Amino acid sequence: METVRPDKQTPIPSPEQEAHTVPAPASPWKEAFRQLRRNKLAVVGMFIISFFILIAVFAPLLTPHQVSTMNAADRLQGPSADYWFGTDDLGRDIFTRIVYGARISLMVGFFAVTGALIFGSMLGILAGYFGRWVDMLISRVFDIMLAFPSILLAIAIVAILGPSLQNALIAIAIINIPIFGRLVRSKVISIREEEYIMAAKAQGMKSGRILVHHVLPNSMAPIIVQATLGFGTAILEAAALGFLGLGAQPPTPEWGRMLSDARQYITSAPWTVLFPGLSIMLVVLGFNMIGDGLRDALDPKMKH
Amino acid sequence: MKKAWLLTSIAAGTLFVTACGGDNNEDAEADNNDVNTNDTEADNDNDNAEADDADDGNDEAGEAAEDQTLIFARGGDSVSLDYASVTDGESSRVTQQIYESLLFFDEDSFEIGPGLAEDWEMHDDGTRYTFQLREGVTFHDGTDFNADAVKLNFERWADPDHEFHFADEGYAYSVYGTQFGGFVGDDGHVIDEINVIDDYEVEFVLNSPLGSFLQNMGMSYFAMTSPAAFEEYGAEINENPVGTGPFEFVSWDRDDSIVLERYDDYWMEDGPHLESVIFQVIPDNSARLTALQSGEIDIMDGLNPDDIDVLEGEEGIQTWERATNNIGYLGFNEDKEPFDDPELRRALNHAIDKETLITTLYAGMAEPAKNLIPPDYLGYNDEIEAYEYDPDLAREMLEDAGYEDLEIDLWTMPVARPYMPDPERAAEVMQANLDEVGVTANIVSMEWATYLEQTEAGEHDLFMLGWSGVNGDPDYFFGNLLHSDAIPGGNRNFYRNEEVDGLLDEAKVSIDEGEREELYMEAQEIIHEDAPMIPLVHSIPVLAGSDRVEGYVPHPQTSEPLTNVRLTE
Numbered sequence: 001m002e003t004v005r006p007d008k009q010t011p012i013p014s015p016e017q018e019a020h021t022v023p024a025p026a027s028p029w030k031e032a033f034r035q036l037r038r039n040k041l042a043v044v045g046m047f048i049i050s051f052f053i054l055i056a057v058f059a060p061l062l063t064p065h066q067v068s069t070m071n072a073a074d075r076l077q078g079p080s081a082d083y084w085f086g087t088d089d090l091g092r093d094i095f096t097r098i099v100y101g102a103r104i105s106l107m108v109g110f111f112a113v114t115g116a117l118i119f120g121s122m123l124g125i126l127a128g129y130f131g132r133w134v135d136m137l138i139s140r141v142f143d144i145m146l147a148f149p150s151i152l153l154a155i156a157i158v159a160i161l162g163p164s165l166q167n168a169l170i171a172i173a174i175i176n177i178p179i180f181g182r183l184v185r186s187k188v189i190s191i192r193e194e195e196y197i198m199a200a201k202a203q204g205m206k207s208g209r210i211l212v213h214h215v216l217p218n219s220m221a222p223i224i225v226q227a228t229l230g231f232g233t234a235i236l237e238a239a240a241l242g243f244l245g246l247g248a249q250p251p252t253p254e255w256g257r258m259l260s261d262a263r264q265y266i267t268s269a270p271w272t273v274l275f276p277g278l279s280i281m282l283v284v285l286g287f288n289m290i291g292d293g294l295r296d297a298l299d300p301k302m303k304h
Numbered sequence: 305m306k307k308a309w310l311l312t313s314i315a316a317g318t319l320f321v322t323a324c325g326g327d328n329n330e331d332a333e334a335d336n337n338d339v340n341t342n343d344t345e346a347d348n349d350n351d352n353a354e355a356d357d358a359d360d361g362n363d364e365a366g367e368a369a370e371d372q373t374l375i376f377a378r379g380g381d382s383v384s385l386d387y388a389s390v391t392d393g394e395s396s397r398v399t400q401q402i403y404e405s406l407l408f409f410d411e412d413s414f415e416i417g418p419g420l421a422e423d424w425e426m427h428d429d430g431t432r433y434t435f436q437l438r439e440g441v442t443f444h445d446g447t448d449f450n451a452d453a454v455k456l457n458f459e460r461w462a463d464p465d466h467e468f469h470f471a472d473e474g475y476a477y478s479v480y481g482t483q484f485g486g487f488v489g490d491d492g493h494v495i496d497e498i499n500v501i502d503d504y505e506v507e508f509v510l511n512s513p514l515g516s517f518l519q520n521m522g523m524s525y526f527a528m529t530s531p532a533a534f535e536e537y538g539a540e541i542n543e544n545p546v547g548t549g550p551f552e553f554v555s556w557d558r559d560d561s562i563v564l565e566r567y568d569d570y571w572m573e574d575g576p577h578l579e580s581v582i583f584q585v586i587p588d589n590s591a592r593l594t595a596l597q598s599g600e601i602d603i604m605d606g607l608n609p610d611d612i613d614v615l616e617g618e619e620g621i622q623t624w625e626r627a628t629n630n631i632g633y634l635g636f637n638e639d640k641e642p643f644d645d646p647e648l649r650r651a652l653n654h655a656i657d658k659e660t661l662i663t664t665l666y667a668g669m670a671e672p673a674k675n676l677i678p679p680d681y682l683g684y685n686d687e688i689e690a691y692e693y694d695p696d697l698a699r700e701m702l703e704d705a706g707y708e709d710l711e712i713d714l715w716t717m718p719v720a721r722p723y724m725p726d727p728e729r730a731a732e733v734m735q736a737n738l739d740e741v742g743v744t745a746n747i748v749s750m751e752w753a754t755y756l757e758q759t760e761a762g763e764h765d766l767f768m769l770g771w772s773g774v775n776g777d778p779d780y781f782f783g784n785l786l787h788s789d790a791i792p793g794g795n796r797n798f799y800r801n802e803e804v805d806g807l808l809d810e811a812k813v814s815i816d817e818g819e820r821e822e823l824y825m826e827a828q829e830i831i832h833e834d835a836p837m838i839p840l841v842h843s844i845p846v847l848a849g850s851d852r853v854e855g856y857v858p859h860p861q862t863s864e865p866l867t868n869v870r871l872t873e
Binding site: 070072075090091261268 | 608
């Protein structure tokens with residue numbers, strides 16, 4: 001599944017590197033990884049995310065119950081050996097639903113960020129590199145989109161498309177496009193003036209080649225940071241839409257939806273609210289920690 | 305920043321409601337203080353002020369509160385305030401305060417008694433009725449209530465050519481049609497003519513006897529609108545109601561609130577005690593409960609059965625149970641394939657687990673249904689053997705009938721109803737039930753008025769709905785939900801069976817209870833076999849309110865006039 005991809009970011013601590021000998025300047029990426037591993041918060045974040053990826057991948061092996069099976073007799077049971085996280089008002093096992101919910105949340109995060117990243121970067125590069133009316137047009141569209149509170153815009157989009165998980169995903173991707181777009185645009189504008197671009201131009205290199213071979217690789221760092229942070233945001237937005245009934249539809253075990261379904265039991269059966277809420281919080285926290293760590297690691301000014 | 309969003313959204317409802325509640329309370333208290341101070345000053349210029357304050361305090365204990373504004377919170381808004389052209393309970397909840405019928409039901413039963421008519425008499429074996437109208441009753445606009453007004457109102461519903469029938473503006477009086485056998489020009493139409501004998505006596509001449517005629521006269525559907533208001537508002541009468549009831553209409557903010565005010569010239573001696581009544585829409589059950597707990601509202605409908613325990617022993621809150629008088633059902637659209645196949649309908653009847661539904665969603669405050677009418681109704685057929693919950697049998701039946709990988713839309717109501725406190729959750733349970741027999745159900749939900757409109761138009765596959773009795777007569781259920789005359793209208797199953805129609809027609813016109821009973825029994829057997837719907841439950845609706853509310857008696861129909869209700873300190 002898509003969840004394999006972020007796995008690559010998980011560093012495998014190797015004893016050699018502990019030696020702290022700095023060899024000949026490694027590639028900037030390796031250097032960044034080293035920086036990242038020194039950041040304790042980022043490591044914690046990576047552990048959290050790896051954990052959720054693992055339970056998402058191995059969901060069927062971990063869960064003692066079926067995801068939608070209702071046991072009316074056991075409804076609203078507290079956590080126990082049989083139901084680790086208790087049961088909800090329809091007598092479904094909350095642990096099972098949380099585990100399967102991880103799949104949904106990570107999937108939404110991945111696809112929404114990927115979509116926003118691809119379209120946002122494309123538009124940002126076009127705006128930044130060509131400037132003038134292209135920039136004018138694209139930037140104004142971004143401005144308009146950013147003028148709306150993002151969740152409001154997402155709600156409007158879902159209202160047009162109809163409530164479903166897929167449409168929520170599309171809406172989240174769309175509202176994140178200008179965030180990536182602006183970032184890339186500003187980066188491209190500064191790179192455009194670099195001497196190596198001048199040199200490439202002087203050699204008669206075509207715009208397309210310059211964009212792909214010089215501009216894009218050099219704007220990668222902030223994009224990666226934003227993508228990681230955006231992952232968390234996207235999951236949160238999906239949960240918010242689910243909470244409002246505009247995201248995943250029943251019986252999909254989406255965390256936000258679980259939260260909203262359970263909120264009337266917040267006093268009588270707090271576990272029904274606690275675990276979905278905790279899961280959302282942990283995943284978002286994890287991505288934010290990694291994102292912060294990455295920002296420090298990839299920022300040349302922060303090098304010690 | 306966005307991290308805060310979710311938290312905010314969870315907290316928003318609660319906080320918002322609490323905040324508003326606080327404000328309102330403060331306002332109310334401030335008002336009270338003002339009034340008290342004024343009273344003291346005005347009444348007792350020369351006396352010792354302190355002693356007066358103490359007196360005031362004593363008087364107030366357990367006495368009527370200064371601010372007699374009752375806020376009644378409910379899940380959905382009224383569809384229209386023209387009671388005769390709509391069938392939803394949220395509309396009649398409000399129109400019952402504004403409008404009155406010729407006869408009134410008892411406070412807690414369907415026994416009829418004098419209303420706008422003081423006396424009535426049946427003549428000629430039930431083909432002629434005379435009503436002596438109450439004198440000195442005025443509509444809210446000052447118009448006299450008299451025999452002409454009665455005649456005009458009935459003719460307005462009955463005659464499609466009447467100047468106030470408003471058919472072109474989308475008004476349809478389906479309940480009139482089903483209760484009185486159609487309209488002017490139809491063969492079955494029961495009311496032949498209405499004669500004004502004098503100002504306060506009116507005579508109904510019927511073509512044939514009608515078993516439920518007097519019962520009908522008590523229904524909130526057949527209440528009296530001011531003739532002058534028709535002249536003034538025309539087809540906008542649904543937004544400008546003018547009746548004779550205890551409260552007059554002030555304003556309507558769609559999907560938010562309807563404000564009514566005491567009618568000072570109300571005819572009843574012991575007139576309304578409340579200054580004003582506000583019907584407030586709070587769609588979410590738990591938000592509504594929070595509003596009650598914070599004191600923002602006084603009475604709430606649609607209490608989640610699970611919250612009954614929570615409220616037990618809570619200071620300042622009381623609960624009421626409404627006698628069971630309803631049916632919650634899952635209907636099929638027989639005009640659509642494959643729901644035209646009775647075998648499929650019977651199979652799905654075996655697929656729904658009513659017991660689970662009752663434990664999970666009603667906290668036991670309901671009983672499983674096997675017939676359309678509630679068990680204590682005339683003609684309830686207890687011999688009928690309910691379709692047992694048996695997923696294996698259901699799956700087998702579906703396979704035998706050649707259905708594989710069926711995918712359907714399951715329509716559910718967006719608002720809590722007396723017969724279904726949490727329709728979306730109920731839909732989820734039934735979705736799981738259907739999944740078990742190999743039917744994929746997609747839950748579809750939309751806004752309440754749209755839901756009623758679209759189901760009436762037959763846009764749905766499977767749909768959830770229910771019905772509450774308003775006159776205690778079985779015909780109100782059968783005639784409105786399963787008679788082919790109620791298409792388009794209450795018969796959203798699009799069930800057409802001539803045999804059933806015939807039995808129902810016969811039972812309707814009979815005035816012999818024994819005969820009616822037999823006819824209904826027979827009809828239920830055919831209906832059971834045809835399975836046009838899955839009868840789910842007969843529920844006991846629970847309401848909760850502040851213990852400041854006094855004199856509130858829930859009527860078995862979905863709502864009741866608040867004439868005798870008062871607020872205490």
